[in-house]
Amino acid sequence: MKIGIVLVLFIALFASGTSAQQRCSSAEYQKAQLLNDPSLQNKVKANESFTKNAIKRLRNVRAKLDGSYVIRIPVVVHILYHDQSDDVSDSRVMEQIDALNRDYRRLNADTTNTPNRFKPFAADCNIEFHLATSDPHQRYTNGIVRKYTPIKTWEEDDQMKFSSSYGDDAWDADSYLNIWVCNINSVLGYSSFMGGPKNVDGVVISNSVFGQSGVLPSYSKGRTTVHEVGHWLSLIHIWGDTDCGDDQVDDTPKQSTYTVGCPSGVKVSCDNGPDGNMYMNYMDFTYDACMNMFTYGQKERMRVQFEPGGSRYSILFSKGLDEPLYYEVPVPDRPPTWLHPQVFPNPATNEITLDLSYDSRWIGKTVNLVNLQGQTIKSIVVNSRIQKIDISKFSGGIYFLSARRSDGEIIREKFVKQ
Ligand SMILES: [Zn+2]
Incomplete structure (x- = not known):
């Protein structure tokens, strides 16, 4: 790692006001998982080549990837709390769902902040998010699982995704987007990756930035989740996770690294003049108030995952938004007393x-x-x-x-x- 990047990272950590919380560790998470299980490498490669070929093929034969139909994704939110302060209310969950729909449908009021030079690239992705109405057993649900846990803080090690380690098991990832909200220690969020194991599929979000009324003012528009769900839908950081790297999207300019804080004006890097970095893209690290767009290229990359053979194709057949078959009286929400000495x-x-x-x-x-x-x-x-x-x-x-x-x-x- 170059000294410059280390310095930028250092500034990012401290300028963010979170003292030690990195914005997103999805790339590091993927790297660690692949080291741990090299067989995943082939699955990731297969997904990437499917994505590339399908975009090429479909772009030529029809305009389907332009978003002629709305994709509706059933969501389950697993809230893990230890103290009262960790708990996230239903209204904050609704705020988060609203933020996802606002940004993925480009209904955000701050589209006016997209600079004119990038406005022609800004897309309504035609993807919507809805809390599940039917659980994997087709029982009634409001799409929110709230659970007391004896764990006070979590690491980026997927333990929150298993009931056996005092977290909460994923719902079938073929049918639901799983979001875990918990007190995660060093990062605001991370996502699983295309080709990763099903039982850890989904995104993890710090309870400090979930919804639109969290405790960190720089991250209070719900865009940590917008960003992480972008990864879940196959997007790569806009700088390609390396100096002037490739995010596999044609209409995002190359840029040297991530953006810190809330810049303005043209920032040129990697010979990307005259327009410069697209630092207002949701897949950068800019503050929430200063990001406002996905591009058509990113939209294509996400939507192609819902084509036959794509990593999210099965979601189209989910029963998660159906009428439930069974209605049961919900179990009262109380910390279980046996989890104490x-x-x-x-x-x-x-x-x-x-x-x-x-x-x-x-x-x-x-x-x-x-x-x-x-x-x-x-x-x-x-x-x-x-x-x-x-x-x-x-x-x-x-x-x-x-x-x-x-x-x-x-x-x-x-x-x-x-
Ligand atoms: Zn990220």
Whole structure:
């Protein structure tokens, strides 16, 4: 990596006001997945050559790729929350769906900010997004799954996509766009890639930028999700993820790297004068208020995925927006109480049991037994999910079990010694 790029990245991280959150890590994610499983490389290549050939073929025989029909995509939003502050309301979900439809239909009020030199390239992609009305079992749904999780922060490692790791399983990716909204640590969002495994297909969005009323003002128009869904529909960053790289789209100018903040005027790089960089494209890293267009070339690339043989063809046959066959009473939305430490018996005489079976990551961590004066009377290292602790030598009174993990998870449980 060139020093210049490192410097730009550094500035991007700090200028964004998110201190350490990168805008998007889809390219890095794809690279890591391909390293991990080289067999994916062939699938990615096959998808890319399908895309290229289909665009060439269809462009010549008909105008279908110009968007003569509206593509409707069923969406499921998986909201994972640990604290109240992580929770995302239904109205924020609606704001996000509105933002997707606004930008993919070019109904955004800020089309007026598209410079005249690029206006002829700006496209209504004729793609719409709707919350699912029918789940994979054809049961009633509002398209939103809200789930308490003992995990406080997430990494870009797909753990949020599995119930077995306290996330939520994907709905059939052949029929739904899966969006996971959670407290992700270092990035605003990332997307799966064409040819990737089905069980991790979809986009992950930080709850700080989901919807249009998140906590980061520079990213409050829902365009992190617009950008990530662009990747999900096969788009590549506008600079091709390398210096003057290729995004496989003809009508986006080459540019040297991503754009930081909110520029104005013509910025020339990679001999792309006189028009310069298309930094207002949704597939750049510009602030939300300063991006406002997809091009016809990007539209073609996305829409060709819905042709026979394309990576999203099956979505056209989804039952996700049908009338459900079954209506069931929804389960009340409450944090399940078993996902917390249990201490018993309480009061106790000789021994207490600390049940940590909800989260094996406590094994190897230290738990302190503290008296009412705040003094640690005993420390133990957890070696079992059902941990027995001898308290026979304690004098009678109230004590606390106290522990803290580096990811912020804590234990604070009271017990009485008789
Ligand atoms: Zn991206």
